[in-house]
Amino acid sequence: MFQTLMEYMGVLAIIGGVFSFFAVTYGFLKSNHPRIKRIRYYISNKAIRNNINAARDYPIFKPDMPSLGRTLAESFRKDNRPAKVEAVGENYIIIFIEGLQGPFKVEFQPRISDGYSDEQQHDGAETIDGTEVRVRLVGTIKFYYREDENNKDYLNLIQTIFEFIEQQYKVKSEYTSYRLTSTSLDSFDYDWSKSEMIKDNGVKVVIGKTMLDLNSTSVVPLYDVFKKHITKV
8 A cells, every 4th residue: 555655656746747847848938038038049049030231421422333343242252252243223232242141232322411500591402411321231131049150240241341432432431320120030020019228338229029129330349239138029
């Protein structure tokens, strides 16, 4: 009788242990706590979807698009990054660098001012007072959580494109804006019904229910801030 009771209690302990294991596992998989999500993302090498674009303001200049495409692609090839120009327009080029998930679009737009200073009366006139250069990745790309160097490469290449343009045309940036928008969902769901806005290392961070939106005047802190906050959405 005593032996039977002990065997019965042993079976119950095993069953209880199994249920406890599954309860803990379920809690781990479903938890939204950032620290637990960080572990989970690291183990699974979670894919994070991103849109990346950047802009810099310059004095007025207008490069020849076909020439820019050729010289930029050649510059990448010299650095052992095979590249080809996929399209050329009146004010843009689209260039694809081998090994990336998508091409870059480099676009030039006139920067418009209203034509008057604070001391002058507004007469409605508009004048071109500079050139905006915008570089963005065409489409949505994936950052895999553990692959930091590959992920950073996209941001560094945007920086490289700006630096190439500045060197070629002897222009200096007057203002820079980098924007990285990210989600851990399968598609972008712009739900900002619950959001928090903070500053982190000079980066404006907006943490939404499903989205992380980062804005910075420098590319340097952008990726580290992304990794720090992506598990909060």
